[in-house]
Amino acid sequence: MLTANELRKKYLAFFLSKGHAEIQSASLVPENDPTVLFTTAGMHPLVPYLLGEPHPMGKRLVDYQRCIRTGDIDDVGDDTHLTFFTMLGNWSLGDYFKKDSIEWSFEFLTSSEWLNIPLDKLSITVFEGDANTPFDQESYDHWIGLGVAPGRIAKLGLEDNWWPAGGKHTGPQGPDTEIFYWVGEGEPVGNKGTHSKEWMEIWNNVFMQFSKGADGALSALEHQNVDTGMGLERTIVALQGRSNVYETELFTGILKKLEELSSFEYAASAEIKKSMRVIADHLRAASIMFMDGVEPSNKDQGYVLRRLIRRAIRHSKKIGIESQKLVAPIVNEVVSSLGESYPMLVEKQDKIVAGLLAEAQKFEKTLAQGLREFSKFWEKNKSVSGEDAFNLYQSYGFPLEVTHELAHEQGLEVDREAFAAEFKKHQDLSRQGAEKKFAGGLADHSVETTKLHTATHLLHQALRAVLGDHVEQKGSNITAERLRFDFSHDKKMTPDEIKQVEDIVNEQIKRDLKVHSEQLTVEEAKTRGAIGLFEDKYAQIGGKINVYFMGDFSKEICGGPHVEHTGQLGGIKIQKEEASSAGVRRIKAILG
Numbered sequence: 205m206l207t208a209n210e211l212r213k214k215y216l217a218f219f220l221s222k223g224h225a226e227i228q229s230a231s232l233v234p235e236n237d238p239t240v241l242f243t244t245a246g247m248h249p250l251v252p253y254l255l256g257e258p259h260p261m262g263k264r265l266v267d268y269q270r271c272i273r274t275g276d277i278d279d280v281g282d283d284t285h286l287t288f289f290t291m292l293g294n295w296s297l298g299d300y301f302k303k304d305s306i307e308w309s310f311e312f313l314t315s316s317e318w319l320n321i322p323l324d325k326l327s328i329t330v331f332e333g334d335a336n337t338p339f340d341q342e343s344y345d346h347w348i349g350l351g352v353a354p355g356r357i358a359k360l361g362l363e364d365n366w367w368p369a370g371g372k373h374t375g376p377q378g379p380d381t382e383i384f385y386w387v388g389e390g391e392p393v394g395n396k397g398t399h400s401k402e403w404m405e406i407w408n409n410v411f412m413q414f415s416k417g418a419d420g421a422l423s424a425l426e427h428q429n430v431d432t433g434m435g436l437e438r439t440i441v442a443l444q445g446r447s448n449v450y451e452t453e454l455f456t457g458i459l460k461k462l463e464e465l466s467s468f469e470y471a472a473s474a475e476i477k478k479s480m481r482v483i484a485d486h487l488r489a490a491s492i493m494f495m496d497g498v499e500p501s502n503k504d505q506g507y508v509l510r511r512l513i514r515r516a517i518r519h520s521k522k523i524g525i526e527s528q529k530l531v532a533p534i535v536n537e538v539v540s541s542l543g544e545s546y547p548m549l550v551e552k553q554d555k556i557v558a559g560l561l562a563e564a565q566k567f568e569k570t571l572a573q574g575l576r577e578f579s580k581f582w583e584k585n586k587s588v589s590g591e592d593a594f595n596l597y598q599s600y601g602f603p604l605e606v607t608h609e610l611a612h613e614q615g616l617e618v619d620r621e622a623f624a625a626e627f628k629k630h631q632d633l634s635r636q637g638a639e640k641k642f643a644g645g646l647a648d649h650s651v652e653t654t655k656l657h658t659a660t661h662l663l664h665q666a667l668r669a670v671l672g673d674h675v676e677q678k679g680s681n682i683t684a685e686r687l688r689f690d691f692s693h694d695k696k697m698t699p700d701e702i703k704q705v706e707d708i709v710n711e712q713i714k715r716d717l718k719v720h721s722e723q724l725t726v727e728e729a730k731t732r733g734a735i736g737l738f739e740d741k742y743a744q745i746g747g748k749i750n751v752y753f754m755g756d757f758s759k760e761i762c763g764g765p766h767v768e769h770t771g772q773l774g775g776i777k778i779q780k781e782e783a784s785s786a787g788v789r790r791i792k793a794i795l796g
């Protein structure tokens with residue numbers, strides 16, 4: 205029976221034989237993208253190259269990428285949701301397109317030399333077309349040409365056959381063709397359109413040929429790319445004929461260890477099964493996060509890690525395992541199943557154990573007391589209010605999903621709305637955290653950073669003058685040496701545009717504009733045409749926002765500080781213009 209490691213190696217070998225170069229999995233923590241906390245798909249770290257930057261390893265790439273998706277933490281424990289997974293991917297950066305991509309997928313899946321899957325067990329979807337883009341006849345014809353029966357091909361819309369799904373996102377995108385495996389009872393019938401549940405997606409081939417701008421319009425990319433993603437875990441479930449991932453070797457070692465440590469059998473009850481699954485999934489994800497340098501904290505990635513560990517610890521208490529006994533043996537199992545793919549796990553095993561233990565013990569200290577407190581709320585009202593939930597979080601470190609789950613376990617009503625409101629408050633807190641982190645650098649008010657800060661305003665306005673009003677600040681980071689500015693724009697800037705922007709900024713510096721600030725209401729600021737983040741907390745003083753004016757050239761919401769005259773800047777030089785993330789460009793510039 206094919207194991208996950210064998211599938212991964214076959215996949216790499218197959219695409220190496222087709223002229224691809226193997227690239228390493230990027231970190232789970234995106235280096236250049238302030239808009240997401242974790243890498244959620246194989247394409248994520250490759251966005252700059254999909255947008256047109258040349259990749260040092262060439263135009264045909266193959267990889268396996270570690271990913272985290274945390275949208276459904278509450279659902280982990282069922283048959284399908286995992287927080288951590290690995291995505292296999294092959295990539296064409298302006299090289300081959302639909303024909304080769306489809307033929308190679310077909311060959312890898314069905315050839316006796318590779319996976320040898322009977323063709324009848326596979327079905328396909330292709331994009332049916334919409335007002336903007338026609339039916340993907342070409343992909344359809346390639347599949348038919350390879351012998352796929354017309355009844356096995358479903359033609360579906362934006363939600364199913366466009367990536368990113370639904371067509372709502374900006375940045376690189378296009379129609380896709382997806383491959384499904386029969387997981388139903390008996391002989392395969394129909395296709396994804398007719399028997400949705402019985403066909404499980406294993407592979408997605410995206411034909412990235414467009415970029416969507418902030419205005420929603422599609423423009424053709426400089427070159428046509430292929431982005432494919434095959435979920436390693438779910439493909440293994442299908443190929444091994446299992447009903448869920450916990451039955452594969454990626455999890456059986458961990459579950460067996462949990463049975464040993466708890467003296468419960470995994471299958472003893474639905475509750476025990478769920479607890480063991482949650483512990484296994486969460487500690488696996490947490491180990492990989494530690495490997496990538498994430499530390500538990502109250503914001504951003506650190507907070508997600510904290511929630512995973514705390515939920516795992518609560519469940520391990522339920523089945524009677526103390527963290528002291530739990531952590532080292534489970535990490536050991538995680539390392540034995542994932543260490544070959546991610547050797548850094550082996551190197552950092554001791555650190556991971558120590559980090560997990562420290563966080564687990566911190567939580568264990570307040571867990572018993574928090575549970576008592578929870579029972580009190582419960583006895584009194586037979587419900588937990590949003591405020592109670594927040595209290596449990598603040599005083600006892602209970603992440604909201606733990607409280608939510610506790611209430612749920614009582615089998616009684618949960619004040620869902622109040623919970624939702626608290627969740628939102630939380631999200632806002634962690635979003636602010638992410639923004640603050642990215643806004644960074646301004647705590648240093650040295651002369652150099654202050655000058656670069658003023659230069660950033662001039663740059664922002666000059667970009668809007670040259671590229672258009674869709675340009676908005678997406679992030680800014682200033683050190684004493686340089687400024688870095690991220691802004692919405694979906695194309696690489698031409699050398700001429702860069703020069704124009706540079707010239708405009710230098711002209712405003714030469715004009716030696718006077719810099720001053722005024723406190724305005726949001727309304728006044730809008731009427732006077734100020735740009736910037738209206739919700740910026742740094743710029744708010746007593747219900748008003750602070751707006752910096754630079755002569756007649758720039759009006760921008762900002763907490764400062766800035767220089768007094770633009771002449772103090774000397775001159776600007778743009779050193780680099782590059783893609784930062786989907787629909788976002790990044791400029792680095794210096795003064796002098």
Ligand code: SER
Binds near residue numbers: 410432433
């Ligand atoms: N980006 C696509 C996905 O994540 C294909 O890799 O499904």
